[in-house]
Amino acid sequence: MPLKVCSLYSGSSGNSTLIAGENTKILIDCGVSAKAEELALFNVGVRPESIKGIFITHEHSDHIKGVGIMSRKYNIPIYANEKTWEAMESKIGDVSLSCRRYIKSGSETYIDDLCIGSFRTSHDATEPVSYTVTKGSKKVSIVTDTGYISGSIFDAVLGSQLILLESNYDPKMLSECIYPSSLKQRIAGNKGHLSNEVCADTILRLIDSNIKYILLSHLSKESNTPEVAFHTVKSKLEENSVYIGSDVMVDMTYRDKSTHVYSLV
Numbered sequence: 001m002p003l004k005v006c007s008l009y010s011g012s013s014g015n016s017t018l019i020a021g022e023n024t025k026i027l028i029d030c031g032v033s034a035k036a037e038e039l040a041l042f043n044v045g046v047r048p049e050s051i052k053g054i055f056i057t058h059e060h061s062d063h064i065k066g067v068g069i070m071s072r073k074y075n076i077p078i079y080a081n082e083k084t085w086e087a088m089e090s091k092i093g094d095v096s097l098s099c100r101r102y103i104k105s106g107s108e109t110y111i112d113d114l115c116i117g118s119f120r121t122s123h124d125a126t127e128p129v130s131y132t133v134t135k136g137s138k139k140v141s142i143v144t145d146t147g148y149i150s151g152s153i154f155d156a157v158l159g160s161q162l163i164l165l166e167s168n169y170d171p172k173m174l175s176e177c178i179y180p181s182s183l184k185q186r187i188a189g190n191k192g193h194l195s196n197e198v199c200a201d202t203i204l205r206l207i208d209s210n211i212k213y214i215l216l217s218h219l220s221k222e223s224n225t226p227e228v229a230f231h232t233v234k235s236k237l238e239e240n241s242v243y244i245g246s247d248v249m250v251d252m253t254y255r256d257k258s259t260h261v262y263s264l265v
Contacts, residue, residue: 001113003020007259016066027054029054052076057128057130057142068094077100077101082102105119115133138264139160140162147189163211165214167199167218170225230252233250
């Protein structure tokens with residue numbers, strides 16, 4: 001049976017990814033309102049009460065905004081490491097003990113036919129992580145909200161058929177945008193986000209692995225556009241004789257709508 005993936009929302013205004021095996025559906029983050037989350041799930045034919053867990057990467061609001069309400073309304077367990085729980089607890093409201101799940105960074109969690117592995121990222125949060133999801137020989141990874149791709153991050157996602165990979169900003173647009181200089185430095189720093197160029201470099205490093213799909217993710221509204229991100233990645237790949245469509249598929253994610261559902265078979 002396939003492993004299915006859909007980016008419901010991606011960007012600084014909110015992030016949430018649906019991953020589904022044969023019997024199990026989970027969310028990675030829930031950074032939009034519960035109403036928006038419900039609508040996105042309904043639009044792809046998923047009932048919110050069928051979600052068996054929400055895995056949190058870190059405590060920033062664009063990753064946790066709706067998680068408390070979704071958990072209370074549908075009795076969905078929330079999975080996060082201890083430091084992230086401490087940092088987000090006051091922001092998400094009361095969560096029943098039965099829905100509090102503590103995981104260790106670097107550990108694996110099994111829910112029915114899915115194995116969810118966490119790995120540390122480099123971001124300005126208390127203990128940020130991201131996740132791989134494996135079902136049999138199929139593997140999906142999410143790599144966003146990290147200032148650089150460490151060796152451990154690269155090793156964690158190696159072998160994935162599909163990766164949601166951060167392509168957050170264009171350096172020139174970042175330097176010229178309205179952000180204060182301190183925020184620009186934070187975004188471009190080792191605990192910030194990945195640029196379009198670093199995203200392309202990472203794809204080139206992955207190209208000889210099992211990768212089939214790259215979804216450009218977490219684009220900045222102020223210092224990037226989908227057109228700029230895609231053009232930068234496409235140009236850099238072609239400079240290295242890697243071609244979108246024949247060597248790898250590169251698609252976009254969106255801040256205000258879902259992608260189609262990708263099915264790894």
